[in-house]
Amino acid sequence: MLSKKERLQIAPVKMREQRPEQRIHNQNEVPLGYSPQEAILEAERCLQCKNAPCINGCPVEVDIPGFIGEIARGNFSAAFFKVSEKNVLPAICGRVCPQEEQCQAECTVTKVLKSAERSVNIGKLERFVADYAREKGMRPRVAHQAKSGKKVAVIGSGPAGLTVAGDLARLGHEVTLFEALHVVGGVLVYGIPEFRLPKSIVEYEIDALQQSGVGLKCNYVIGKIKSIKEMLREFDSVFIGTGAGLPRFMEIPGENLIGVYSANEYLTRANLMHAFDFPRSDTPILSGDTVAVVGGGNVAMDAARTALRAGAKKVTLVYRRSEKEMPARLEEIEHARQEGVRFQFLVNPVRILADQNEWVSGMELVRMKLGEPDSTGRRRPVVVPGSEFTMKTDLVIMAIGNSPNPLLLHETPELSINEWGGIIADPETGATSIAGVFAGGDIVLGAATVILAMGQGRRAAQSMHTYMMHSNGKKV
Amino acid sequence: MKKMIENTIIAKKTLAPGITSLKIYAPEICAKHKAGQFVILRGWPGGERIPLTIANTDRAKGAITLIFQSVGKTTLQLATLAVGDRVLDMAGPLGTRTHIERFGTVVCIGGGIGTAPLLPITKAMKAAGNKIVTILGFRSRDYIILQNEIEQLSDTLIIITDDGSSGQKGLVTDVLQQLFADGIKIDRIMAIGPAIMMRAVAELTRRAAIPTIASLNPIMIDGTGMCGGCRVTINGSMKFVCVDGPEFDAHQVAWDEVMQRLRTYKQHECRALENYQQNQPERISYAE
Ligand SMILES: Cc1cc2nc3c(=O)[nH]c(=O)nc-3n(C[C@H](O)[C@H](O)[C@H](O)COP(=O)(O)OP(=O)(O)OC[C@H]3O[C@@H](n4cnc5c(N)ncnc54)[C@H](O)[C@@H]3O)c2cc1C
Ligand code: SF4
Ligand code: FES
Numbered sequence: 001m002l003s004k005k006e007r008l009q010i011a012p013v014k015m016r017e018q019r020p021e022q023r024i025h026n027q028n029e030v031p032l033g034y035s036p037q038e039a040i041l042e043a044e045r046c047l048q049c050k051n052a053p054c055i056n057g058c059p060v061e062v063d064i065p066g067f068i069g070e071i072a073r074g075n076f077s078a079a080f081f082k083v084s085e086k087n088v089l090p091a092i093c094g095r096v097c098p099q100e101e102q103c104q105a106e107c108t109v110t111k112v113l114k115s116a117e118r119s120v121n122i123g124k125l126e127r128f129v130a131d132y133a134r135e136k137g138m139r140p141r142v143a144h145q146a147k148s149g150k151k152v153a154v155i156g157s158g159p160a161g162l163t164v165a166g167d168l169a170r171l172g173h174e175v176t177l178f179e180a181l182h183v184v185g186g187v188l189v190y191g192i193p194e195f196r197l198p199k200s201i202v203e204y205e206i207d208a209l210q211q212s213g214v215g216l217k218c219n220y221v222i223g224k225i226k227s228i229k230e231m232l233r234e235f236d237s238v239f240i241g242t243g244a245g246l247p248r249f250m251e252i253p254g255e256n257l258i259g260v261y262s263a264n265e266y267l268t269r270a271n272l273m274h275a276f277d278f279p280r281s282d283t284p285i286l287s288g289d290t291v292a293v294v295g296g297g298n299v300a301m302d303a304a305r306t307a308l309r310a311g312a313k314k315v316t317l318v319y320r321r322s323e324k325e326m327p328a329r330l331e332e333i334e335h336a337r338q339e340g341v342r343f344q345f346l347v348n349p350v351r352i353l354a355d356q357n358e359w360v361s362g363m364e365l366v367r368m369k370l371g372e373p374d375s376t377g378r379r380r381p382v383v384v385p386g387s388e389f390t391m392k393t394d395l396v397i398m399a400i401g402n403s404p405n406p407l408l409l410h411e412t413p414e415l416s417i418n419e420w421g422g423i424i425a426d427p428e429t430g431a432t433s434i435a436g437v438f439a440g441g442d443i444v445l446g447a448a449t450v451i452l453a454m455g456q457g458r459r460a461a462q463s464m465h466t467y468m469m470h471s472n473g474k475k476v
Numbered sequence: 477m478k479k480m481i482e483n484t485i486i487a488k489k490t491l492a493p494g495i496t497s498l499k500i501y502a503p504e505i506c507a508k509h510k511a512g513q514f515v516i517l518r519g520w521p522g523g524e525r526i527p528l529t530i531a532n533t534d535r536a537k538g539a540i541t542l543i544f545q546s547v548g549k550t551t552l553q554l555a556t557l558a559v560g561d562r563v564l565d566m567a568g569p570l571g572t573r574t575h576i577e578r579f580g581t582v583v584c585i586g587g588g589i590g591t592a593p594l595l596p597i598t599k600a601m602k603a604a605g606n607k608i609v610t611i612l613g614f615r616s617r618d619y620i621i622l623q624n625e626i627e628q629l630s631d632t633l634i635i636i637t638d639d640g641s642s643g644q645k646g647l648v649t650d651v652l653q654q655l656f657a658d659g660i661k662i663d664r665i666m667a668i669g670p671a672i673m674m675r676a677v678a679e680l681t682r683r684a685a686i687p688t689i690a691s692l693n694p695i696m697i698d699g700t701g702m703c704g705g706c707r708v709t710i711n712g713s714m715k716f717v718c719v720d721g722p723e724f725d726a727h728q729v730a731w732d733e734v735m736q737r738l739r740t741y742k743q744h745e746c747r748a749l750e751n752y753q754q755n756q757p758e759r760i761s762y763a764e
Contacts, residue, residue, distance in 0.1 A: 073508045138556065180519055180700045182525075182565040190702075217566040222701055225508055245702035249714060256707060256714070256733050265703035279751045282550055283697075283742035358736050381650065396542035405720055407701050 006046055008112060012059045013042040015124050027276075030335055031124075036076070039128045039152035041171035043072035046120045049108050052220030054122060059455040062086045064103055064122055069436075070123055079134040083126060088166045089454060091134060091201045094127025095450045096192060098329050125335045134204055144264040145172035150468040152358035153155040153178060154221045155408065158186020160207065160441025161451045163457030164464070168211040171465050176215040176235075183272065186243055187442075188450070189266070190272040193302050195309070196332075200270075223411035228437060234390065234407040236471075237436045237464045240423060241457065244442035248399055250294070251336050254352030259286060263295070263303040263399035269307050273369060288394025291293040292363060294349055295399030296326035301333060303397045304341045315341050316391070319367050320348040320381045346381065350388070352396055362392045402447045422446055430460030434473075438464050483562045486539055491621040493595050495547045495589060496555040497531070505530075505568045511600040512723055513578065514690065515542070516699040517566030523564065526550055527696045527718070529593035530569060532625075543592035543621070549748040556664050557681045563728055570699045570721045574600060575689070579664035582606040583655065585677055587669020591622050594668045597630075602629045602665070609660070610634070611651045613673070617642035636728075637743030643704075649676045662686050667726060671735045678726035690726035692717045694737060709733055 016032045017023075031451040034042065046068040054064040063082050065082055069453045070079035083090045090315035101123045106109060110119035133139075148332075151174045154161045183189050185202045210216065218227070231238050239419045247262035249255050266285070269275040272330070275285035291307040292407040293300050307315045319326060322345045326333060337343070346368045355361040367387035368380035409415055416424045416433035423432055423439040440456030442448055480486075480501050487499035505515060514529040516656070532541035544554040555565065560706045574597050586594040591612055602608050610630040614620050616639045627633050634651050635643035644650070655662065665688040667677040674690040681688040694706045694717050701719040708717055709730035713723065 088601060116690045129613075181698060182567075219565050221567050221570060225504055247702070247704040249542070249704065251714070256709060256730075256737065258736060265697065265705045268697055268703050276521070277522075278744065279549075279748045282748065284741045284748070286740070328679075403703060410719075443680040457645055 007045055008045055008109065008302065010045045012118055012121060013038045013124075015121075019154055020340070024305075025243065026337050026432065027309060029198050029364070030195055030332060030442065033042055034124060034128045036074070036132075038072050039076075039200065040135065042075060042121050043068045043075055045109065047108055047119065053106040053108060054103040054120075055415045059102065059148070059451045060086045060128070060458060062103075067129060068120065068122070068125055071129065076132045079137065081130045082140060082142050083129055084133075084142075085350055086122055087126075087185035087454070088140070088163055088187050089205055089450075090126050091130035092159070092188060092197060092463075093451055093454070094123050094125075094130055094203075095197050096449075097227075098125055098449060100122035100330055102451070106388065111175070111389060117279045129237070131406055134201070137398075139208055139211075144170055145364050147174070148172040148469070150174065150236040151234065151241070152176070152237055153231050154239045154241065154467075156180075156186060156241035156243055156441070156443070157184040157451060158243050159188065159218075160243075160443075160453040160457040160460075161239065162205065162438070163454045164239045164241065164461045165209055165214045166212065167329060168464060169209070169460060173236075173465070173468065174215075176217060176250065177209070178220040178226075180219070180221040181272065181296060182218050186241075190268045191302070192403060193267065193271055193306050195305070196302065199322060217310040221407070223408035224258065226227055226414045228408075228415070228434065230473070232434075232436055234442075236468045237438065239430070239460055240408065240432070240439040240443060241410055241441040241453070244402040244444045244445075244447040245402040246421075248401045248403060250349065252349060254354060254360075255355050255398070257352055257358055257360050259394060260352060260396045260398065261286075263293075263299045263397050264402065265298075266303055266457060267306060268396050270310070276310060282295065285310070286309055286395060290316070290393045291395045291397065292391065292393040293317045293397045293399055295401070296321065296328060297401070298332055300397075300399035300403075301328045301336045302339075303399050306337055307395070307397065308341065312395075316344055316393070317341055317346045317362075318349065318365065319368060320346065322346055324376050340428045348381065348383070349396075353390065360394060360396055362390050364388055364390050364398060382421075402442075404443050404446060420446060425460075428459065429463035431463065434475060436467065483564070483566050485557055485561050485563070486537065488557075488559050492619045494555075495543065495619070495621055496546065497541055497543045497760060498554075498557070499534070499537075499539050499541045500563065500566070502566060502568075503539070505566070506533045506538050506540050508594075509533050509540065510573035511596040511704065512574035512593075513569035513571050514699075514722065515540070515566050516561050516570060516696060517542075517567075518565040519550065519557065519563050523553075524550055525565075525599045525692050525699070527570070527693065527699060529691070529693075529722075531592040531595050533596075543589065545589045548745045549752040551747070552709070552752065553641065567699065570718060573721070574666075574723055576600045576604050580606065580729050581661060582608055582653070583665045583724065584608060584610045585613075585652070585660050585665065585667040585669070585673075586610070587648060587667075588615065588619065589621075589675040590669030590673075590691075593621055594666065595625055595667075596628045596668055598626060606630050606663075608617055610661075611636065611648045613637070613648040613669070614642070615639070620762075625664065632743060647676070648673060649680055652677065652680055654683060656680075665689070665726075666691075671731060672736065674726060674729075675731035675735075675764045678731070679727065682727045689723050689728040690729060691722045692724060692729070694732060694734065695740060708737070
């Protein structure tokens with residue numbers, strides 16, 4: 001047995017990555033994964049804390065020291081079963097969760113060594129066990145309960161909907177998943193790029209759902225083809241996980257010029273429609289030598305890095321606050337920087353400029369400085385008077401955020417929504433203002449994270465189960 | 477009898493050179509359809525998602541009719557599908573429904589292929605008790621479509637062609653001006669056709685202060701309000717045509733912008749078409 005001191009002396013095991021100059025020419029994943037030896041070494045860094053503060057940082061309460069302990073002993077299958085008790089999509093979470101703000105922020109090693117960079121790499125280990133299991137074709141070991149005779153409709157197939165569908169199928173209910181697009185997965189397939197989350201991983205998870213008997217119905221825009229009222233006649237309960245798919249724009253002049261994309265459109269063309277294979281794939285996408293991305297979140301990083309892979313020579317990300325306030329994960333910012341994305345902080349576009357053909361030719365921006373903190377606690381950026389300047393660009397990608405998707409809500413006036421357009425749902429149960437209808441994920445939280453969407457889905461599934469088993473078959 | 481699979485083409489007609497009508501089995505979409513709504517379809521693996529307005533429904537058969545002109549690669553390839561084939565994906569009915577009411581006299585104006593989406597609207601306006609005056613404009617006699625169907629619904633039907641090969645020679649706006657000159661009281665106008673035609677109609681009727689509705693047909697992807705690619709400025713504010721439209725007050729539409737944005741992928745479209753014509757693929761069948 002290693003002593004605590006010895007464990008603290010092991011250097012964090014870096015994950016090998018594709019070199020930046022190579023990876024910007026392909027769509028393959030950037031981090032290459034741990035070898036078994038690397039995983040065991042990293043796992044040995046865990047102190048196996050009795051109080052396990054890391055678990056408190058995990059929205060779905062994975063038994064972190066438990067699964068890391070199994071890795072350290074070389075029991076990778078056991079480690080996978082431990083993780084999958086709590087997390088139905090570990091291969092996805094291991095890749096896209098903001099661990100540095102969650103489990104890893106709470107980790108004792110982080111605190112003792114006073115360095116976020118030296119925490120136990122919980123996320124990378126989670127990814128390792130999930131990949132190990134997938135390569136071996138393993139599935140979580142969970143008992144399926146006997147058929148309940150209850151029918152459930154899940155609307156939206158992002159992480160929230162997938163979690164609800166999986167959990168309720170295990171509990172013996174007959175689940176049908178309705179998705180508006182032609183493929184299942186939500187943001188995981190149309191938003192997050194292949195080089196960050198290979199689509200084969202999402203497919204493997206969807207496959208598991210189908211094996212557990214979940215029915216998939218793509219091309220169903222609920223609200224249009226079926227109302228919630230009609231669904232309640234057909235199903236014993238309904239879950240709404242329609243996400244935050246409404247792109248925000250800045251409302252500045254020139255935003256509708258040719259060459260201005262929302263990040264959603266740009267990424268959808270690239271990821272969902274494979275526009276970079278044009279004309280082998282039928283969907284086109286505009287390309288430019290210089291691309292400007294507006295925003296500072298994960299979506300902005302994904303758009304910028306996608307533009308590089310599309311052959312842009314110069315990609316500049318403009319953000320109205322300073323680097324410290326950028327909401328993107330550190331790893332994403334780091335990857336973007338290594339790949340050559342340039343950053344301009346404390347600037348904000350005020351107008352998009354056009355050439356004589358009404359195509360984007362540049363942007364006019366102003367400089368900003370940080371003022372008083374706003375309601376989110378971040379310092380509010382204020383314009384520096386007289387600081388206008390222009391910048392040339394062929395494309396502008398707006399990645400300034402997404403709001404809850406209003407389509408279904410417009411068609412369902414009985415559903416109570418809050419002032420920014422999200423569904424009002426009980427944070428503990430996911431119950432909405434309509435009996436039998438539950439909601440979770442970005443449609444409730446606003447654009448949040450995969451793991452929070454899953455956490456909400458998990459809680460909603462539990463309360464839907466209780467609701468169906470105790471409502472004596474009464475429908476509302 | 478074998479159970480019919482959704483999205484199967486059950487009838488196909490060529491209405492005019494390059495204009496195809498597909499009747500597709502889609503019982504759920506058919507049951508929900510209201511005038512003005514559209515579907516987004518993707519014909520085959522790797523295909524793009526395109527919006528097409530539902531031109532007709534057959535409730536008994538659970539089928540919808542889509543009418544399109546083959547102008548680019550996707551619509552050319554779509555026209556190669558045959559009865560028994562299936563379109564791969566189809567979502568709908570999308571968009572808001574036409575505001576139907578007993579207005580009095582409604583003038584329905586269709587330009588070319590715009591006649592197809594005009595058909596269900598004309599039908600609904602007629603059913604609501606309106607007097608229907610229809611003006612249809614085509615390139616020439618050969619390109620006239622849906623004349624019988626529209627004629628049955630119209631109290632008056634005027635056809636005009638660019639070259640005078642059928643009806644008068646001229647534009648739909650010429651006919652409209654004639655109606656104005658004749659002092660006919662018009663309560664509402666529905667205009668569907670090329671953007672340039674709808675803009676011309678809007679300009680005329682703005683001066684006459686006649687409420688005019690146009691149906692926009694921008695480039696779309698998802699059709700659910702997720703991408704913003706279909707955005708357009710209406711009365712100074714940004715709207716998404718797929719969810720807020722497709723119909724808008726024609727006097728409030730930023731027409732230049734609409735036309736501009738339709739040209740976004742001109743070069744790509746030419747390339748795709750060339751590539752398709754050079755490689756003339758075998759007719760691909762997705763029948764099951
Ligand atoms: C580019 C990008 C990068 C991101 N990166 C990260 C990251 O690194 N880490 C992280 O944790 N989070 C990230 N996020 C956020 C994360 O993806 C979301 O928080 C999460 O996907 C929300 O899950 P959800 O299930 O609520 O909704 P979504 O994933 O948005 O899925 C909703 C689904 O519902 C469908 N739908 C909508 N309306 C209807 C209707 N009426 N009928 C039927 N279906 C409907 C939609 O088509 C969609 O498929 C990112 C988001 C984006 C856009
Ligand atoms: S806090 Fe860190 S060191 Fe302690 S059990 Fe959790 S992961 Fe291991
Ligand atoms: S087509 Fe994407 S928002 Fe309308």
